[in-house]
Amino acid sequence: MVSLTLDNLGASYGRTRILDGITTGRLEGGCLTAVVGPNAAGKSTLFKRIAGLIKGDGKATLEGSKRGRDGICYMPQDTGANAVLTVYESIVLASRQGAGWRVGEGDLAEIDRLLESLNIANLAFRNLGELSGGQRQLVAIAQALARNPEVLLMDEPTSALDLHRQIEVLDFMRRLAAKRGMAVLIAIHDLNHALRYCDQTLVIAHGKLIASGRTADIVTARMLRETYRIDARIETCSQGLPHVIVDAAA
Numbered sequence: 001m002v003s004l005t006l007d008n009l010g011a012s013y014g015r016t017r018i019l020d021g022i023t024t025g026r027l028e029g030g031c032l033t034a035v036v037g038p039n040a041a042g043k044s045t046l047f048k049r050i051a052g053l054i055k056g057d058g059k060a061t062l063e064g065s066k067r068g069r070d071g072i073c074y075m076p077q078d079t080g081a082n083a084v085l086t087v088y089e090s091i092v093l094a095s096r097q098g099a100g101w102r103v104g105e106g107d108l109a110e111i112d113r114l115l116e117s118l119n120i121a122n123l124a125f126r127n128l129g130e131l132s133g134g135q136r137q138l139v140a141i142a143q144a145l146a147r148n149p150e151v152l153l154m155d156e157p158t159s160a161l162d163l164h165r166q167i168e169v170l171d172f173m174r175r176l177a178a179k180r181g182m183a184v185l186i187a188i189h190d191l192n193h194a195l196r197y198c199d200q201t202l203v204i205a206h207g208k209l210i211a212s213g214r215t216a217d218i219v220t221a222r223m224l225r226e227t228y229r230i231d232a233r234i235e236t237c238s239q240g241l242p243h244v245i246v247d248a249a250a
């Protein structure tokens with residue numbers, strides 16, 4: 001199964017140093033890893049650096065990969081829209097990236113399954129340009145998954161979704177990561193979602209990795225105070241799951 005390890009990863013925009021010395025253990029296939037931290041901490045920059053969209057020092061090493069760099073897919077925060085294509089066409093196109101232009105029945109069946117799983121089959125023949133923000137985000141997730149990545153970097157994939165859709169997508173991602181053996185990194189602001197769905201968590205602040213490990217060990221009152229400047233408690237809900245209760249800005 002694939003794994004991704006970051007070793008002293010850094011990046012700059014011009015002369016401004018944005019990321020510095022990001023080193024992790026193995027981020028394993030089959031797992032969801034939350035990447036959390038305040039606005040402008042460097043989460044998107046980290047994803048772009050891992051995906052090779054920006055250069056920098058250090059290295060991101062893939063082990064057990066069949067496709068090397070081509071197996072890494074970055075799903076950006078702003079998903080944009082191309083009004084000329086239908087949803088279905090855009091997903092077929094995405095699925096062909098780096099795979100040649102021949103589309104078999106199996107490929108189309110796989111796309112149909114993806115649309116069903118994300119509950120967007122009803123959008124298949126709509127133009128991208130006429131979708132709502134949330135619908136566009138769901139289509140962007142389908143496009144990313146259609147590329148069959150070994151490592152998927154999702155930049156705030158649920159930010160435009162209603163609560164029902166957020167839960168549906170994160171639950172689906174967890175099951176799909178396990179089924180495909182795909183390593184999924186998700187930049188996410190909702191720490192309760194991280195606690196519920198992500199096996200492990202990386203905390204980025206001011207371009208540095210300040211904590212990493214099992215999500216329940218990482219999301220603590222102390223981390224929330226030091227990283228987010230809020231007073232909060234972690235309480236166990238009636239189902240036995242840890243939950244962040246925010247009291248006030250510190």
Ligand SMILES: Nc1ncnc2c1ncn2[C@@H]1O[C@H](COP(=O)(O)OP(=O)(O)OP(=O)(O)O)[C@@H](O)[C@H]1O
Nearest residue numbers: 013018037038039040041042043044045046077187
């Ligand atoms: N293309 C760019 N040129 C110059 N600076 C940039 C560029 N892109 C991002 N930055 C800067 O890099 C820093 C980190 O930005 P980044 O988008 O990685 O943060 P983030 O943690 O993803 O933030 P958010 O949670 O707000 O999405 C910010 O100060 C931002 O202004």
